[in-house]
Amino acid sequence: MTARPSAGLVLDDIDARPGSTTSLLRTLIGLYLRPLGGRITPAALVRLAGDLGIPAARARTAITRLKQRGLLVAAPDGDYVLNPAALPMLERGDRRIFAVRTMTEADEWMLVSATVPETRRDLRHQLRRRLQFVGAGAVSAGLWILPGHLAEEVEQLLAELDARAFTTLFRTTDPKPADPLPAAAARWWDLAALRAEHERFQASLGDLDETQPFDAYVRLIDSWRVLPYIDPGLPRSLLPDDWPGERSVQEFARMSSELAPRALAHARGAVR
Template identity: 30%
Template sequence: MPPKSASAIMLTFLGDHVLGRDVCVYSGSVIDVLARAGVSAEATRSTLTRMTGRGLLRRQRHGRRMHFGLTPLSTRILTDGSARLWRTGAVNDDWDGTWTLLAFSLPGERQRERHDLRAALAWAGFGSVQGGLWIAPGHPDIGPLAGAHIRVFHARADASTDVTEMIAGAYDLAALAARYTGFRSHWAPFDADAADPLAAKLHLVTDWLQIIRRDPRLPVRHLPPSWPAAAAQELFFRLNGALAPAAASIAAGLLETVPSGDDGDRPAAAADQLDA
């Protein structure tokens, strides 16, 4: 599996233990939890600072201790990730046949902008059919891509179009399949009974999220036979189910939380003078 960043593990932690609870978590207990997953205290502190600067976390003092809570932006990102994990899944077996078509045109001298737009399109689940025409199954979120140089349409393929061939030409299916087979190769031998449940669950969910967030959810009926996503997803659900109860119990014993918005008994101006 590709290496995981401290921020990726942090997001998994927040999604598992903070999302939906309306609490802020003491920074020291965040350090304790992520340390079990191999993240150093320095890396955790740096990640908390960076995520706060990016509007993904907010600080809240309680006495002399600094706590961190979610923001509307991080709540939206984590909610989207939760939907991909537990509702949408990795296997698109109920596609209704609709496509989102996106066309763009940028002058040749705007190469950097063209490169960035192509990267954003690929991240959003689009594949290049030809020239400036890109496609994605269903109705992906194109809000972040909107601009004067972009035109978006929704359509269905004509009967004369070989959809399987079109998908194979627009997407790197070998690379996508390799991520799922790599996940299975890494996690299939895993012994849940011999591992630290909290650390293992943080790594498991982070690995899985890194795959499915890059998966355009192509219609399975137009993918090669024995597409590996279903088997990988079954493995993920099985291991997560085995690890979840013990991981939640361990986290509950480590995490110190306060209600969101509660700054303790001190006035905010005085609290800001205290050490973290």
């Protein structure tokens, strides 16, 4: 088995573009390799890609990219297996994707204060991107706020980036900005961009063919999986009255429960 790649190669899908061949294959692998025993033959993986309408040549190209990104490694017998270094990322994704959590008024907030030396601009950039990706809001340069229930995830993120020495973490239940908290939240998070992502997801549901459960389910997850990261699940009192997040969660839960068992049965049958 190949050596573990550097941490940056197996981090979350910050650059994921839902619907692309590489994104669909990554979603497929994240969903099914673990329940299928952690390995799959190249032929079976290409066959499952074909069930998503992906031509074999394009699938093989995407699989090569995923090997380069550290998600898959080639076993001595030629099978593809999950890179152990990618498992924390996949497990973190499971929690975000399938167990969406919304803050209440009584929940704690976490503040992340980061002081990264000028000589480590690369780390500063990575830390900013990763914190944004896990749903943190930018209070000011070097100060971030996010739901307290993400504390473990933040600790893991800082460890993966080797950035813990440059950060201080705080907990509070009562942040007091100069203006009302809803107005401050609208500055800390780009609510317009988050709204657009919810609307994109909801529009994508109309393209799913539920008579083809495997294709529909993989595309459902692929369209959804980044949204629970970038949307922190703010308390309802901090959001506009017409906020679309609740509808997105409800629609995802409904379609996932209907499609998931049939899609897994299809995947199991395809690799026998």
